[in-house]
Amino acid sequence: MLLEAPFVAVLNPLLEKESWARDRLAAFAGKCVELRAPPLPSLRFEIEAQGLLKPGSQEGEPALVVTLRPDAPLAMLRGIEDFARSLDATGDAGLAEAVMHLVRHLRWDVEEDLSRVIGDVAARRLAQGGRDFAAWQRDASQRFAESMADYFSQEKRVLVRRTELKLFFAEVSKLRDAIENLERRIANLG
Numbered sequence: 175m176l177l178e179a180p181f182v183a184v185l186n187p188l189l190e191k192e193s194w195a196r197d198r199l200a201a202f203a204g205k206c207v208e209l210r211a212p213p214l215p216s217l218r219f220e221i222e223a224q225g226l227l228k229p230g231s232q233e234g235e236p237a238l239v240v241t242l243r244p245d246a247p248l249a250m251l252r253g254i255e256d257f258a259r260s261l262d263a264t265g266d267a268g269l270a271e272a273v274m275h276l277v278r279h280l281r282w283d284v285e286e287d288l289s290r291v292i293g294d295v296a297a298r299r300l301a302q303g304g305r306d307f308a309a310w311q312r313d314a315s316q317r318f319a320e321s322m323a324d325y326f327s328q329e330k331r332v333l334v335r336r337t338e339l340k341l342f343f344a345e346v347s348k349l350r351d352a353i354e355n356l357e358r359r360i361a362n363l364g
Contacts, residue, residue: 196225
């Protein structure tokens with residue numbers, strides 16, 4: 175319950191700003207959602223009648239378990255859809271659909287919240303710096319993946335490029351056709 179409180183303190187203000195999100199969760203009032211991100215400890219949240227969250231009890235089975243796969247942090251850099259695909263949800267299907275909808279559509283306006291604390295100009299610059307940093311991370315991870323693919327396909331020859339594979343299949347297809355033609359000719363001779 176100690177670790178859940180900071181998450182609730184961050185999530186509830188987001189939910190308070192969006193009545194549609196609270197309405198969606200309110201239908202599941204009293205149900206418990208467990209968030210797992212191995213090797214970190216699991217977090218449990220209980221949905222309140224007004225659609226907000228509170229730290230959940232560690233006793234009993236949760237209605238829904240959402241597990242972040244190891245690729246979730248990198249998937250988040252690629253975008254919200256990739257991040258959503260890196261989540262595994264088991265349990266109440268309706269609740270899972272509602273939670274996944276929130277993951278895809280609930281947005282934190284960081285710039286707006288920062289502007290109340292440090293002013294509009296500083297908030298805009300800080301938020302832009304964050305967006306630039308995230309873009310740099312995406313670019314760096316994409317370039318790293320491309321470099322590794324080049325290394326394993328060109329240097330080590332462990333992987334085969336798609337164009338080489340298509341060419342290989344085309345040649346195999348030609349060879350198969352030639353063998354079939356040869357078999358027909360031999361059958362016609364006999």
